[in-house]
Amino acid sequence: GAGVSQSPSNKVTEKGKDVELRCDPISGHTALYWYRQSLGQGLEFLIYFQGNSAPDKSGLPSDRFSAERTGGSVSTLTIQRTQQEDSAVYLCASSPQGTNEKLFFGSGTQLSVL
Amino acid sequence: AQSVTQLDSHVSVSEGTPVLLRCNYSSSYSPSLFWYVQHPNKGLQLLLKYTSAATLVKGINGFEAEFKKSETSFHLTKPSAHMSDAAEYFCVVTLSGNTGKLIFGQGTTLQVKP
Numbered sequence: 001g002a003g004v005s006q007s008p009s010n011k012v013t014e015k016g017k018d019v020e021l022r023c024d025p026i027s028g029h030t031a032l033y034w035y036r037q038s039l040g041q042g043l044e045f046l047i048y049f050q051g052n053s054a055p056d057k058s059g060l061p062s063d064r065f066s067a068e069r070t071g072g073s074v075s076t077l078t079i080q081r082t083q084q085e086d087s088a089v090y091l092c093a094s095s096p097q098g099t100n101e102k103l104f105f106g107s108g109t110q111l112s113v114l
Numbered sequence: 115a116q117s118v119t120q121l122d123s124h125v126s127v128s129e130g131t132p133v134l135l136r137c138n139y140s141s142s143y144s145p146s147l148f149w150y151v152q153h154p155n156k157g158l159q160l161l162l163k164y165t166s167a168a169t170l171v172k173g174i175n176g177f178e179a180e181f182k183k184s185e186t187s188f189h190l191t192k193p194s195a196h197m198s199d200a201a202e203y204f205c206v207v208t209l210s211g212n213t214g215k216l217i218f219g220q221g222t223t224l225q226v227k228p
Contacts, residue, residue, distance in 0.1 A: 033216070042120075042204060043158075043218035056215055091158070103150075103216065105158040 002026070004106035006092050012112045013082055021077040021109045025094030033103065034067055034077050038088040046090075049075065082113045117141075118207040120219035128227050133177075133192040135222045137205030140186065147188040148206040148216070149179055158204070164188065175199070200226045 005024040013019050025032050034046040045059035049069045060066070064082075069075040079086055089110050093103040121136040139145055149161040162173025169181045175198075179190045188205060205219040 035218070042220035045215050045217065048215045059215070093158075102160045102163070103158070107157055 004092055004094055004104050006090075006106035006109050008109060009107065010110045010112075012114065014114055015084060016081055018078065018080045019082055019111065021079075021090050021092075021111070023075045023077070023092030023094075023106060025073065025075070025092070026104055027073075029094035029096050029104070030072065031095045031097060031101075032069060032075050033093045034075070035091045035093065036088045037091060037108070043091065046077070079111075082111075084113050087111055087113045118205050118217055118219040120203075120205050120222050122222050123220065124223045124225065126225040126227060127195045129197055130194050133190070133195045133199065133224065135190040135203050135205075135224065137179075137188045137190065137219060138186055139188060139205070139207045141207060146208050147179075147181060148208075149173065149177070149188075149190050150204045150206060150218075152202040152204065152221075154201070161190070161203075195224075195226045197226050197228065200224055 004026055007022045011019055030051045032049040035043040036046055037043050047060055047067045048056040064080045067075060067077045077090060089108040091105055091108045093105045095101045095103050117140045119138045125135060127133055144166055147164040150158045151161050152158045161177050162171045162179055164171045164181045172178045177190055177192045179188050181188050201224060203222045203224055206216050208216045
């Protein structure tokens with residue numbers, strides 16, 4: 001497809017389980033972001049990948065959160081031992097190069113931790 | 115460190131009247147500034163961006179924003195609101211020319227009354 005693709009679109013899990021969220025950026029885009037949007041809140045920065053540089057992980061809320069980007073393309077956000085406060089929409093975005101350019105957002109993954 | 119503050123969490127206007135959504139930023143460097151819009155059940159869309167060129171920036175759907183360094187502001191305006199403008203609006207800041215992360219404001223919900 002032509003846009004940023006995220007899967008699954010919805011994920012319901014039990015507290016304490018691990019989850020993996022996937023993001024397929026637009027082909028050729030070197031920059032990739034993960035954000036989290038809780039109900040009625042703004043977008044909370046989680047992690048940023050730019051080309052082959054070390055990712056900026058400064059937004060990850062705890063060591064239960066990790067992300068990787070394989071081959072400079074697909075990214076996976078992993079949340080271990082999920083907690084109820086992890087419930088949110090997780091948004092992925094990509095851009096051709098850097099942060100002065102338009103971000104293209106995916107539709108997000110709605111994560112519900114019961 | 116850079117940050118962004120949207121001064122109103124909720125703005126209500128009548129159709130055909132002007133729109134003003136306020137945003138103040140804090141940055142130690144020359145910032146790049148953006149406005150994004152999120153319609154219900156739709157992805158985030160770039161409205162406009164400022165990257166140290168003209169201080170008055172025109173975007174899509176008749177929106178524009180003016181960068182005022184002396185006031186550290188980047189308010190979003192539109193002369194005449196339309197019902198379809200009802201959405202969540204986010205002011206975003208990053209360092210100009212830097213490939214660092216984009217920081218989103220908390221968002222302003224725009225309600226347009228008939």
